Amino acid sequence: MIEQIAIAIKNKDYEKAKKIIDQLPLEDDNFLWKNYYYGLLAEKQNNLEEAEKKYRQVIKDSIFPNPQITKNIRDGLERIKLIKKAEQKEIKKQKQKTLIEFQQKENSQDLAVLVIKPTTIEQKNNIAKQFAEIINLDSYTAKLQIPTRNLRLYQTGNYGELQYYQQEFKQLNLSTICHSIKEINQVIVYQVKYIKNDEEKITLLCNDKNSKEKEIILNTQEITNKINAIVPIFELTVHTNNKRKLTRKKETLDYLNFCDLHLKNTKTIIRFNDHIYQFNQGISIFNQDKTNRNKWLTLLRFLNDRIDQVSIHNDFTPFAEGAIQFPEMLKQITSNINIFRKQETLWDEAFQLYSALILLDSL
Known part of the structure; x- marks a missing residue:
């Protein structure tokens, strides 16, 4: 039967070979030959993972190794190794070709x-x-x-x-x-100064990137994303160390609160910020609160009540902690956040990157 299996495999009659292998008894060396030929059959049908698995299983089961089976398996494993090596070389070649094609596209060097x-x-x-x-x-x-x-x-x-x-x-x-x-820098950003009125439609008074005022009528049906985030404000503080020497330390002084609304049809961000928004101007709903914190929360509730179900993103901080590890890239981004800072930081640029990426991803 062993010879019949070998002939069937040589003639590529794999169905016949399998039938004969299935008929091999499980006594003596037949058990090892059975699994070996299952492996050889898998190899011939280019199922290399299964073939290797069968070959190695025969080695584990060989209490008293059969020299001929051992040699056949070594030859089989070597063939599989060479085939995989050739396949990996071809895959690498194709990937390199594809990479070159991508690198030759327009704007590929940006x-x-x-x-x-x-x-x-x-x-x-x-x-x-x-x-x-x-x-x-x-x-x-x-x-x-x-x-x-x-x-x-x-x-x-x-x-x-x-x-x-x-x-x-x-x-x-x-x-x-x-x-x-x-x-990223082509995304339009309008910084909201205040909400002028909330009658039939919400009318906003905003500043564009050149700090010029622009009146915008907000169509809440066009909003696709809502970004909630806090951005730290840093300052250098002076401390005395154990040796009584003055040292400077960068510490978080406060946080800026942001709420970005995305209008994907015009690739625009409508940006609300608690340090820039003029709560004493426009609609009077916010003047009922005493603190800026409460006024900001009222503004957020106001927006939530008027915005339909949209995608909400709140994971800016962990994103920024990774993004600031790429300072040279962040320096190329226009933050559109015109707030005076005593201590320079790239968190503004990181927020612009985060918000713009989410907007562009939804287009």
């Missing part, structure tokens, strides 16, 4: 960012190995790059190259956002 969207822990574990192969890192380190809770700025670089990685990640069902800094 500075851009690649952000990974959060996925489930189960999905993260399932794709960790393949993700590691794509970014050329060990599995443990690569796995740490995959977020499960918040957006994560993964990398900055040339637009073309990052688009290539975006395509590779997509094949793993890993969602990403990739846009150039030029696209």
